Amino acid sequence: MAEVIKLRVKCHACSYMIEGSAKYGAGHYVPEGVNFEFVAIGKIETPKGRRVKAEISAICPNCGVANKWTI
Known part of the structure; x- marks a missing residue:
């Protein structure tokens, strides 16, 4: 079963809003929008349920700076 990750964060350098999503599952990863790891x-x-804590890294398409977030 594929899970969907939606990403909406600001660049640390230029405050550009970076948006992207990806579907991932057993053995596959399909990015949509900005590519991120x-x-x-x-x-x-x-109380709402379980979720995954993750480190996200992406390159800003506006200024080219590599950013990292913990979500």
């Missing part, structure tokens, strides 16, 4: 580093349980 993610590494799962844990799970968080909240």
Whole structure:
């Protein structure tokens, strides 16, 4: 079953809004919009349910700076 990641963050250098999404599952990864890399580093349980804690890295299409976020 494919899971969907939606990304909407600001560039650290120029404050450009970077948006992208990706579908991933067992053995495949299909980016849409801005290409980004993610590494799962844990799970968080909240009253709403469980979600994955991850490190996201992407290159800003506006200024070319490499950015990294923890979500």
